[in-house]
Amino acid sequence: MHVPDGFLDAPTSVGTGVVAVAAVAVALRGARRELDDRTAPLAGLVAAFVFAVQMLNFPVASGTSGHLMGGALAAVLVGPYTAVLCTSTVFIVQALLFADGGITALGTNIVLMGLTTTLVGWAVFRALQTVLPKRLSSVAPAAGVAAFVSVPVAALLFVALYAIGGTADLSLSTLATAMVGVHVLIGIGEGVITALAVASIVAVRPDLVYGARRVMAVRELEVRTTGAAA
Amino acid sequence: MGGPHGHSLHFHAHSPLHRAPAHLKILALLGFVLVVVATPREWYWAYAGYLAVIVGVVAVSRVPVGYLLKRMVVEVPFVAFAVLIPFVAHGPRVEVLGLSLSESGLLSAWGLLAKGTLGVLASLTLAATTEAQDLLRGLERLRMPDLLVQIMGFMVRYLEVVTGELQRMRVARASRGFDARNPRHWPVLARSAGALFIRSYERGERVHLAMLSRGYTGRLPRS
Numbered sequence: 001m002h003v004p005d006g007f008l009d010a011p012t013s014v015g016t017g018v019v020a021v022a023a024v025a026v027a028l029r030g031a032r033r034e035l036d037d038r039t040a041p042l043a044g045l046v047a048a049f050v051f052a053v054q055m056l057n058f059p060v061a062s063g064t065s066g067h068l069m070g071g072a073l074a075a076v077l078v079g080p081y082t083a084v085l086c087t088s089t090v091f092i093v094q095a096l097l098f099a100d101g102g103i104t105a106l107g108t109n110i111v112l113m114g115l116t117t118t119l120v121g122w123a124v125f126r127a128l129q130t131v132l133p134k135r136l137s138s139v140a141p142a143a144g145v146a147a148f149v150s151v152p153v154a155a156l157l158f159v160a161l162y163a164i165g166g167t168a169d170l171s172l173s174t175l176a177t178a179m180v181g182v183h184v185l186i187g188i189g190e191g192v193i194t195a196l197a198v199a200s201i202v203a204v205r206p207d208l209v210y211g212a213r214r215v216m217a218v219r220e221l222e223v224r225t226t227g228a229a230a
Numbered sequence: 231m232g233g234p235h236g237h238s239l240h241f242h243a244h245s246p247l248h249r250a251p252a253h254l255k256i257l258a259l260l261g262f263v264l265v266v267v268a269t270p271r272e273w274y275w276a277y278a279g280y281l282a283v284i285v286g287v288v289a290v291s292r293v294p295v296g297y298l299l300k301r302m303v304v305e306v307p308f309v310a311f312a313v314l315i316p317f318v319a320h321g322p323r324v325e326v327l328g329l330s331l332s333e334s335g336l337l338s339a340w341g342l343l344a345k346g347t348l349g350v351l352a353s354l355t356l357a358a359t360t361e362a363q364d365l366l367r368g369l370e371r372l373r374m375p376d377l378l379v380q381i382m383g384f385m386v387r388y389l390e391v392v393t394g395e396l397q398r399m400r401v402a403r404a405s406r407g408f409d410a411r412n413p414r415h416w417p418v419l420a421r422s423a424g425a426l427f428i429r430s431y432e433r434g435e436r437v438h439l440a441m442l443s444r445g446y447t448g449r450l451p452r453s
Binding site: 004009010012013014025028031032037038039040041042043044045046048049051052053055056058060063068075077078085088089090092093094095096097098099100102103105116140143144167168170171174189192193196197198199200201204205209 | 238239256259260263264266268269271275284301304305315318319335339340342344345346348349350352353354356357362365367374375378380381382383384385386387388390391392395396409410413415416417419420421422423424425426427428430431433435436437438440441444447448452
């Protein structure tokens, strides 16, 4: 769910807006390193993919359903800089063309659901990669755990922002408990589906998965000759 | 590339608001909503004024009011949240229709609903009166970095292609008797998401090669 206008007060909204602008500026430079002159078409298509994947509903129980946020998924698939760029683009387009998420809350939405999920997801993923064996099969579980962790962390950051600039009179501990509780559940779904999706991509096109590049780099070319040739 | 395509919220009409430069409309929206958000929620008359401004702008834009009201459903999850606040907030309670509600919670809920609704209405009006291409040109005039405008342009241009692909996958799954009802069906849906990523990424690579073969050097020509 996107943060609408008026949920946080004006100074906080402007503050998160400044953070978002700085983050996008850094991501623009970084994405050029990840994608060189392919940046515009590829990041654009990946942004369209993130938008579409948020429309894919996953049934939970008794008629309720949820959808992916996709920050950690994007980070593992295309790299952290490009992922920040893609998710930010999605929020800008949603705010301006679909009236989804307030325009003054755009910075908040980018910081919470674009920047935080992506960076936390990527940090956890890289940390796990150094621990887990360097095999293709460990990419998907690491991505799943990264996605799971990223969601409650974003929820906690929302509570922190709320403590600074919230406009409703709610007790912070109640809000924190409720937000983290709900988002741990959401995070489980996000984690499982991210792991499954990454596993399916790694099985077909491991070369497209940014997070699998280190593993791909250490793999050696294996030439198998048939019995007749030998 | 291509003629003007209306995006899903765009309402085709001829009005001064449709013709107004997009960058001015974006600035006006941002300024208006910032003022609304910064207004103390006790200033009830001010909100009546804001509503009058929006109603006036909508009247000038010739977008039917019903068209906008129908599309305000994006606000629903947030309304549900706002309605809960008076029940859980602190402070002295008041009796309303036999329910014990928090006074400050009621005020908070009013503030959230008023500001959120005005924000959604204003954003909808911008979306209904502005073509995606004009919006991009407006953002460019507002000094948004060229690369970001290009990325947005590609996203908007291929949004329908990619969501259409997702839709065809849904039809293909359904025509084979698939019906997602519980988490046991997640692997199938996750594989759809994976396939969608591969298709989108490969399409991006093809688009890039097609652009290179037409002389792309990192900047789009003005058109």
